[in-house]
Amino acid sequence: MCSPICSTSRSIRGFVSSEPRFAPVVRRLLRHPSARWGLAVIALLVVAAIVGPFFSSYSCIEQLDIVNLKNAPPSWSHPFGTDQYSRDVLTRVLCGARISLAVATLAVLLSMTLGTAYGLVAGYIGGRTDNAMMRILDGCLSIPRVLLLIAVLTLWHPVPITGLIVLLGATGWFGVSRLVRAETMSAKQLDYVAAARAIGASDIRILWRHLLPNVASPVIVAATLAVGNVIALEAGLSYLGVGAKAPTASWGSIFFEGVEFFAGNWWVVLFPGIAIVATVLAFNVLGDALRDVLDPRQLHS
Amino acid sequence: MRRLFVARLIQSLIVVLIVTTISFFVIRSAPGDPFSYDSPNVTPAIREHWRAQFGYDRPLLEQFARYVASAAHGQFGYSFQMHEPVSTALAQAIPRTLLLTGVALGLSFFLGLMIGVAQAARRGGWFDRISSSILIFFYSLPDFWGALMVLLVFAYWWPILPAGNIVDPVLHDYMSGWPAFVDRLRHLVLPAASLTLLTMAGISRYQRTAMLEILPSDFIRTARAKGLPERQIIWRHALRTALTPMVTMLGLLLPALLGGALFVEKVFSWPGMGMLAANAIGARDYDLVTATVVVGSVMVIVGNVLADLLHVAIDPRIRE
Numbered sequence: 001m002c003s004p005i006c007s008t009s010r011s012i013r014g015f016v017s018s019e020p021r022f023a024p025v026v027r028r029l030l031r032h033p034s035a036r037w038g039l040a041v042i043a044l045l046v047v048a049a050i051v052g053p054f055f056s057s058y059s060c061i062e063q064l065d066i067v068n069l070k071n072a073p074p075s076w077s078h079p080f081g082t083d084q085y086s087r088d089v090l091t092r093v094l095c096g097a098r099i100s101l102a103v104a105t106l107a108v109l110l111s112m113t114l115g116t117a118y119g120l121v122a123g124y125i126g127g128r129t130d131n132a133m134m135r136i137l138d139g140c141l142s143i144p145r146v147l148l149l150i151a152v153l154t155l156w157h158p159v160p161i162t163g164l165i166v167l168l169g170a171t172g173w174f175g176v177s178r179l180v181r182a183e184t185m186s187a188k189q190l191d192y193v194a195a196a197r198a199i200g201a202s203d204i205r206i207l208w209r210h211l212l213p214n215v216a217s218p219v220i221v222a223a224t225l226a227v228g229n230v231i232a233l234e235a236g237l238s239y240l241g242v243g244a245k246a247p248t249a250s251w252g253s254i255f256f257e258g259v260e261f262f263a264g265n266w267w268v269v270l271f272p273g274i275a276i277v278a279t280v281l282a283f284n285v286l287g288d289a290l291r292d293v294l295d296p297r298q299l300h301s
Numbered sequence: 302m303r304r305l306f307v308a309r310l311i312q313s314l315i316v317v318l319i320v321t322t323i324s325f326f327v328i329r330s331a332p333g334d335p336f337s338y339d340s341p342n343v344t345p346a347i348r349e350h351w352r353a354q355f356g357y358d359r360p361l362l363e364q365f366a367r368y369v370a371s372a373a374h375g376q377f378g379y380s381f382q383m384h385e386p387v388s389t390a391l392a393q394a395i396p397r398t399l400l401l402t403g404v405a406l407g408l409s410f411f412l413g414l415m416i417g418v419a420q421a422a423r424r425g426g427w428f429d430r431i432s433s434s435i436l437i438f439f440y441s442l443p444d445f446w447g448a449l450m451v452l453l454v455f456a457y458w459w460p461i462l463p464a465g466n467i468v469d470p471v472l473h474d475y476m477s478g479w480p481a482f483v484d485r486l487r488h489l490v491l492p493a494a495s496l497t498l499l500t501m502a503g504i505s506r507y508q509r510t511a512m513l514e515i516l517p518s519d520f521i522r523t524a525r526a527k528g529l530p531e532r533q534i535i536w537r538h539a540l541r542t543a544l545t546p547m548v549t550m551l552g553l554l555l556p557a558l559l560g561g562a563l564f565v566e567k568v569f570s571w572p573g574m575g576m577l578a579a580n581a582i583g584a585r586d587y588d589l590v591t592a593t594v595v596v597g598s599v600m601v602i603v604g605n606v607l608a609d610l611l612h613v614a615i616d617p618r619i620r621e
Contacts, residue, residue: 139316142605144597146560147578148324151590154582155331232443236564239445240579266453273446281441288437 028293035289041282045275049101052094058087060095060249074267081267083254092249093272099250100279103165104230110169112176112223119180120207120215124188134181141174146233153242164243168230176222183215217294221287228283235276251276309609313602317595324594325368328587329361335381335585355381368588377595378588382581387592390577395596397467398573402562404489405496406554413501414540414547417508421516422535432505440502445564448495452568455491462491465570492569499561500554507550511543518542545616552608555601 029035053060074081080089122133149167153159159167187193188211196206231251237243238252254272336343336351352358356367371378376386383390416436420429439447456464463469469476469484476484515521516539524534559574566575574593581589 135312135316138312139319141556142316142598142601143320143324144556144559144563144594144601146563147594147597150563150579151328151582151594152331155328155585155590228441232441232446235443236445239564240567269446269449269453273443273450276443276446277438277441280443281438284437284441 025293029289032289032293034285035293038282038284038286038289041278042286045097045101045279045282048094049097052097053091056088056091056094058091060087060091073265080271081265083265083268089254089268089271092254093251093275096249096251096254096272097275099161099248100231100234100252100276103161103168103234103250104227106165107168107172107230107234108223108226110166111172111226112219113173114169115173115176116180116212116215116219117177118173119177119182120184120211122177123181123184124203124207124211126185130181134178137174137177145171146236149233149237150240150242153237157242159242161248164234164237168234172226172230176219176226179218179222180215183218184211187211187214221291221294224283224287224290228280228287231276231283232280235272305613306610309606313606316602317599320598321372321591321595322365324591325365326361328590328594329364331585333585335587338585351381355379368591371588377592380581380586380589382584382586382589387588390589391574391592391596394572394574394577397571398559398562398566398575401489401492401496401566401571401573402558404493405500405562406558408493408497409501409504410547410551412497413504414508414544416501417505418512418535418540418543420505420509421512421539422531424513433509436502436505439498440506442499443564444499444561445568447499448492448565448568451491451495451498463488464491465568467572492565492571495569496558496561496565499565500558503554503557504547504550508543508547511546512539515539515543545612548608548612548615551611552605555604559597559600 029039078088078090080093083089083092118133118137122130149171152167153164156163193206193210196210201209234243234250235252238250239256241256243250243252243256251272255269334352334357335355336348336357349358356364359367368378371386376388377391378387379385380387380390416432420432423429442450452464455462465488467485467488468481469488473481473484521534521539524538525531529538562573563575563578565571566573567579570576574596578590578593578597580586581593
């Protein structure tokens with residue numbers, strides 16, 4: 001496709017610190033067909049989460065008419081039906097979008113920060129320290145995350161939403177730090193790190209200015225995929241009754257309250273479920289597209 | 302090879318000990334204890350009596366010492382809620398979960414490999430495009446929601462299979478031989494199919510990528526050059542090499558599989574480790590909760606060691 005220019009710039013990449021430039025990445029992303037879909041869905045969801053509840057004539061948690069509107073099937077005034085407490089499911093899905101998206105985004109930010117820092121340090125120091133840090137990581141990776149979360153969230157019931165974010169973040173960084181460590185190990189061998197050290201850059205500066213930008217691409221991809229994953233996980237925890245606590249609406253807690261007899265009122269399970277699947281799908285598609293765009297070595301699929 | 306195995310074993314043992322200790326203290330440091338639940342019918346004297354009976358009134362370190370002693374006797378504490386040693390409860394639940402996850406893992410690996418290879422063989426073709434979009438949909442399904450939808454469709458709307466439990470709660474006792482086996486099988490289909498569907502998507506995505514990385518290599522070109530039929534190139538030469546990363550994948554997959562099994566068990570009331578853990582957590586049956594966390598991590602560790610050994614066995618490049 002573009003042999004002479006590309007190969008030159010590729011060989012230069014080994015020498016100068018090569019941060020992926022922002023604007024070209026965005027441009028390439030917007031040209032990627034499936035990324036457009038993912039971005040559009042995510043944008044729509046964010047907008048709906050922010051302004052949606054203001055346009056609804058019902059409240060997120062207020063009960064409407066516990067006699068006539070208990071478990072009402074979808075209709076014009078309640079497009080997604082109502083739940084067993086006579087609340088409008090559409091409004092609750094919109095409110096739930098706020099909680100689910102905010103919880104997942106913040107938790108992923110936390111876990112990516114932790115994981116990147118841990119992986120950078122382990123990979124940069126190397127040797128015994130790295131070995132010990134990796135063994136600790138192996139132990140952490142072996143603990144069943146879902147089970148641990150359920151146990152902690154139940155035994156410390158009720159856990160506030162910030163606690164949920166911290167727990168999700170603190171248990172989600174292990175995979176990323178392995179990834180970052182591997183990237184750091186190979187990046188620190190490159191000439192530009194030696195050059196930076198030769199002109200007397202401190203370790204902190206090398207880590208921050210030179211290594212961090214070079215491990216950023218896989219972290220961005222992992223973060224995008226993780227947001228979808230955490231949304232699904234939070235929904236699962238709420239479905240078990242240990243996530244966002246009632247009456248706060250998150251996508252999982254909506255059908256935690258409807259699932260007991262869900263064959264009778266399938267709308268309480270179906271609509272928030274579709275919201276979750278659409279969101280997770282959008283983040284996965286976007287993550288795949290970002291991988292294509294950010295990593296030129298990967299095959300285009 | 303043997304030294305590697307022994308080293309891995311010792312390492313794993315240490316990890317298990319650490320996980321056990323940490324989960325013991327984390328769980329015991331939760332506010333309250335199993336007998337502090339709200340109930341007007343339980344007087345403080347009764348609560349104290351129960352605490353004394355099950356040793357929850359002792360200092361934390363003494364409780365830990367007792368737990369270690371109990372673990373050394375192979376009991377891993379006493380489940381006050383099930384009125385039996387934890388090991389007895391586990392012995393019943395673990396095989397059920399292994400059955401469910403084993404069937405799902407086998408099926409999803411087989412199907413995932415087939416689909417991934419077929420996709421990579423005709424990359425960009427109609428099968429690749431259609432199955433990729435379907436698979437990323439399944440890949441994005443939250444475990445419990447996927448299971449709920451399977452349940453809704455095949456047990457309520459079109460009731461061809463039982464909605465839950467491992468055998469028919471009433472009739473199974475009166476069955477024998479073939480009908481009893483069919484009853485078991487019928488109860489296994491929906492949970493195993495849900496778990497397979499959710500796991501398979503990830504595997505085939507991974508297999509497709511692995512194949513696409515292998516296909517441009519020189520030995521494939523050589524195989525083509527000497528005129529081997531395309532089918533043989535794909536299924537014999539390429540697949541064999543692409544299987545190696547899949548073995549590593551196996552180790553990484555296990556935590557997710559067990560987590561998924563937890564939700565699937567909940568949805569289909571499958572009385573395995575997931576149900577046991579959920580009930581134990583609900584009843585604050587601390588010894589049992591600790592044990593389920595530890596068993597979960599032991600399963601993951603054993604799976605990882607097996608994957609490592611398998612990796613060494615099939616890949617001559619790392620056998621030195």
